[in-house]
Amino acid sequence: MNNRLLIQNGCVLTLDKTMGDFKKADILIEGKKIIAVQPELEASDCEVVDATNMIVMPGFVDTHRHTWESVVRNVGADWSLEKYLGRMYYGNIGAKLRPQDGYVANLLGALEALDAGVTTLLDWSMINSPDHTNELIRGLQESGTRAVFAHGVPGDGEYWSRESQIRQSDDSRRVKKQYFSSDDQLLTMGLAIRGPEFSAWETAVDEIRFARELGVLCTMHLGFGTWGSVDRSIEKLHKAGLLGPELNFAHANTLSYEEYKLIADSGASISVTPEIEMMMGHGYPATGLFMENGGRPSLGIDVVVSTGGDMFGQMKFALQAERSRINGKILSTGEMPVELTISARDILEFATIDGARALGLDHKIGTLTPGKEADLIMIRTNDLNMFPVNHPIGAVVQCANTSNVDSVFVAGKAVKRNGKMLHVDIQRLRKLANESRDYIFSQYGVPEEAWPI
Numbered sequence: 001m002n003n004r005l006l007i008q009n010g011c012v013l014t015l016d017k018t019m020g021d022f023k024k025a026d027i028l029i030e031g032k033k034i035i036a037v038q039p040e041l042e043a044s045d046c047e048v049v050d051a052t053n054m055i056v057m058p059g060f061v062d063t064h065r066h067t068w069e070s071v072v073r074n075v076g077a078d079w080s081l082e083k084y085l086g087r088m089y090y091g092n093i094g095a096k097l098r099p100q101d102g103y104v105a106n107l108l109g110a111l112e113a114l115d116a117g118v119t120t121l122l123d124w125s126m127i128n129s130p131d132h133t134n135e136l137i138r139g140l141q142e143s144g145t146r147a148v149f150a151h152g153v154p155g156d157g158e159y160w161s162r163e164s165q166i167r168q169s170d171d172s173r174r175v176k177k178q179y180f181s182s183d184d185q186l187l188t189m190g191l192a193i194r195g196p197e198f199s200a201w202e203t204a205v206d207e208i209r210f211a212r213e214l215g216v217l218c219t220m221h222l223g224f225g226t227w228g229s230v231d232r233s234i235e236k237l238h239k240a241g242l243l244g245p246e247l248n249f250a251h252a253n254t255l256s257y258e259e260y261k262l263i264a265d266s267g268a269s270i271s272v273t274p275e276i277e278m279m280m281g282h283g284y285p286a287t288g289l290f291m292e293n294g295g296r297p298s299l300g301i302d303v304v305v306s307t308g309g310d311m312f313g314q315m316k317f318a319l320q321a322e323r324s325r326i327n328g329k330i331l332s333t334g335e336m337p338v339e340l341t342i343s344a345r346d347i348l349e350f351a352t353i354d355g356a357r358a359l360g361l362d363h364k365i366g367t368l369t370p371g372k373e374a375d376l377i378m379i380r381t382n383d384l385n386m387f388p389v390n391h392p393i394g395a396v397v398q399c400a401n402t403s404n405v406d407s408v409f410v411a412g413k414a415v416k417r418n419g420k421m422l423h424v425d426i427q428r429l430r431k432l433a434n435e436s437r438d439y440i441f442s443q444y445g446v447p448e449e450a451w452p453i
Contacts, residue, residue, distance in 0.1 A: 005029040005412060006043050010051030010378065011392050015058055015353050016367040021392070027056065029374045032411035037368055053382040054406060055392050057348075058366055059119025059375040060311040061355030064219070064250045064271035064300025067123045068094075068102055068136065070109035071436045075450050076306035081225065081280040084303065087447065094126045094155035096443040099135040101436040106139030108433050109304060111424060113145060114415050116310035117377040117405040120146040122271075122300070122359060124192045124219065124250070126155050130171050137179055140187055144415045146375060148359050150219050151175055152192035164199040168207045176214050186411060188216075188361075190248075195220030196233045208242050217360055219248040219271075224282040228254030238262045245269075248358055250300065253283025257293065260286065264295035269358035272350075273302035274317035280306070287350075288322045288342065298358040299351050310402045311351050319347045319397065344397040378407040380419075 005028070012025040014037055026041035027034060036043075072093060076084055088094050097105070106123065113121050123140060127133050133151065140147050151172050153159045159166055168191060180189035191211040196204040198221065211218035222233050234255055237243050245267035252263070252270045263270060274285040280303075290297045299314050301307065319342060327337045356366030365375045379396060381389045383404050389395045408416035415422055441450070 003031045003412075004043065004046040005049060005374075006041065006046035007049045007051050007056060007378075008041075010054045010056035011381070011389070012037060012368065013055060013057040013348075013392060013396070014368040015349060016369045019369065027368060027374075027376070029409075029412045032373045032413070034368060034370050034372055034374050036370055049407070051378055053380065055379040055381055055389070055396060056368070056376060057379070057396065058352040058368055059377050059408065059410070060117050060351050061298065061359065061361075061366060062113065062118050062121040062301050062311060063248065063269070063298040063355045063358045064124055064273055064302055065109070065113070065121050065309070066126070066303050066305075067109035067121065067140075068097065068105040068126060069303055069305040070112060070309070071101060071105040071433050072440060073304050074306070075447050076303065078449060079280065079306060081282060084280060084306070088305065089155040089160055090157040091155070093440060093444050095128065096440045097128065097132065097436075098439065099129070099131040101440060102132045103135035103139040104429075104432045104436045106136045107143050108429060109309060110140050110143035110145040110147065111421065111429070112304075112309045114143065114408055114410070115405070115421055116312070116402045117379070117408055118309070118311055119375040119377065119408060119410050120148075120356070120359070120361065120365060122148040122150055122190060122219065122248075124150045125152045127152050127169065128154050130174070133171065133175055137175075137187065144186075144410055144413070146186045146365070146410055148188050148190045148217060148361075149180075150190035150192035150217070153194065160194060160198050162198065162200065164194065165203055166199075167203060168193060168210055172210070172214065176216070180216075189214070190217035190219055190359075193218060193220050195222050196236065197222055197227055197231055201236070205240065205242065208247070212246060216246075217248055218246055219250065221251060222249045223252040223255045223259070224277070225254070228252070228283065229256065232256065232259065234259035234262050238266070243268055246360070250302075251277060251282050252286045252290070253277055255286070255289075257289065260290050260295060261293040264290065264293050270295065270297045271300040271358065272297045272318060273300040274314055274321050275307050276302040278317065278321065284325065285318060285321050287318050288325055291342070291346075296354045296357070297350055298355040312401050315347045315351055315397050318350065319344065344391075344394045347397050348393055374409055374412040376409050377405055379404045380406045
């Protein structure tokens with residue numbers, strides 16, 4: 001079977017600073033690896049993909065998504081953070097899922113991501129039992145996505161309490177051994193811990209150490225809302241010698257200026273989820289504050305119960321929110337802004353290579369660099385909202401949407417071609433999703449915001 005692929009004549013955005021971008025170039029892929037990127041490549045015995053009138057670029061990397069929420073999507077369109085927590089956690093909607101509902105939810109959510117050009121996601125999971133864990137992982141596996149499965153805890157109040165002494169389930173060891181014994185696979189493991197603002201301090205310390213013992217990424221929600229500026233959690237983690245590149249902090253909106261520098265200096269990462277943060281009341285996105293202190297944020301979509309699962313919207317939110325912050329400061333002095341302090345290229349890097357770096361996957365993905373795995377997307381430029389293309393990065397960040405995603409490849413394997421997902425039984429998936437939604441709401445009750453079912 002031929003395992004060589006030649007993508008020809010595309011506008012190639014490698015996002016590799018040493019290689020640069022190409023107005024027109026070819027990409028040679030062998031198996032799952034990129035072999036070469038250059039104009040007018042000569043190669044034989046290849047399947048040829050015509051990328052004329054396409055922008056070819058790395059797949060998007062979403063560093064923070066609660067994928068299971070896809071089966072109750074959009075019911076939280078008007079929810080604040082307080083209302084979201086009260087509806088989804090503490091024994092509510094999240095506790096009603098059966099294992100099979102977790103499978104359907106993760107399959108649906110991961111396919112939604114792939115369809116939109118998100119080739120990698122961090123799945124911040126809610127774990128109700130080992131059977132739920134198995135089915136959540138099965139959904140991701142079946143989808144064909146690349147993902148970090150962040151093994152979490154139930155959403156019950158006894159876990160999500162600032163006094164909680166309950167530690168991460170020892171089932172994490174079984175999960176690591178059974179599913180993630182090798183890092184050379186599409187799915188890798190992380191640990192989704194509550195952190196020092198949603199559990200006792202000693203619990204958070206033990207769970208960070210547990211993640212390091214397992215050798216996996218440790219991700220937590222931290223530093224937002226009214227408690228973020230009061231707790232000074234990053235300062236405490238620094239004093240305890242716990243900061244490091246294995247830690248990922250979701251949101252981090254209301255930290256002190258000094259804490260952003262501590263994160264950057266330690267190599268830890270921040271997942272900015274700009275739309276949800278501004279909508280729900282987490283605080284203003286930390287994009288610029290982290291950059292000012294030497295950091296490079298990544299982007300996440302977060303709660304798909306409240307917004308769509310694509311990266312195009314998040315890039316726009318992140319870019320304009322930060323520009324608005326700086327422009328507002330300038331306007332307050334009586335002057336008009338002249339130069340914008342954050343670029344479209346910055347945002348595209350946050351959504352690709354910086355996301356890969358945050359997940360510890362930058363050696364594999366994030367740029368179209370020979371030797372890396374071929375996670376890439378092709379965006380049509382002959383659609384009405386795209387032509388004529390005069391600034392390819394600007395076109396992707398400011399003009400493109402999910403309808404322009406023509407093709408998606410993960411580790412060299414096509415999962416979407418010519419605008420259509422491959423090997424997906426939409427009728428079956430819709431039936432399963434509707435059945436899961438109906439079951440969950442039959443147990444919880446139909447939320448008042450939902451259309452009568």
